[in-house]
Amino acid sequence: MNPLKTMLATFFVLVGSHAFAQTKGLDVPYVPTDQVVVDAMLDLAGIKAGDVHFDLGCGDGRIVISAAKRGAKATGIDLDPQRIKEAKDNAVKAGVAGKVTFIEGDLFDFDFSKADVLTLYLLSSVNLKLRPKILKELKPGTKVVSHAFGMGDWKPEKEVNVGGTTIYLWTVPER
Known part of the structure; x- marks a missing residue:
């Protein structure tokens, strides 16, 4: 096998079919978050019973x-x-169907202003476009946690490395 085909075959095995099976028109490819990272994201946010949580770009719903x-x-x-x-x-399958809501829609048009915790696994470019909406619409004190991607010059208050990836935490400031 030639080196290029070997490299492409290796890439496909490592990344899986996710990168190749995307729906056209999406801003972000679907790549599932490992459960250890999901747990760390929710721990970092301090999520607890009664919190209102929104996951933008929720994928398969694991967060x-x-x-x-x-x-x-x-x-x-x-x-x-x-x-x-x-x-x-x-x-x-997880036994929580009556405790969750999943909505097909554009996160830029969605009202997530009641969130206590907002989680993201989007690209930096999407985070940057979303940042003004986050800062304008979320109440001060809301926790924002992003898997792998930052928000430009809005520096996170905490960064944690889990499973080879970085998780970022911000708290929406007072206006």
Whole structure:
């Protein structure tokens, strides 16, 4: 096998089919978050029973499901109808279907202003476009946790490395 084909085959095995099976028109490819990172994100946010949680770009729902298992009122938003179906199926399997909400929609048009905790696994470019909405609409004190991607010059108050990836935490400041 020639070196290029070997490299492409290795890449496909390492990344999996996720990068190649995306719905056209999405800003972010679907890449699932390892459960150890999900748990660390929710720990970093200090999520607890009664918190209102939104996961933007929720994918297969694993962060929302984990937040619900901790007693949060959890909602996931994703543009991809296939991911929303998968998330709902996963919630049923996890026994939390009645405790979560999954919405197919554009996170830029969605009202997540009631969040106590907001989680993201988006690209830096999307985070930067989303940042003005976060700072304008979320109440001061809301925790924002991002897997792997920052928010430009809005410096996180905490960074944690888990499983080879960085998780960032911000708290929405007083206006």
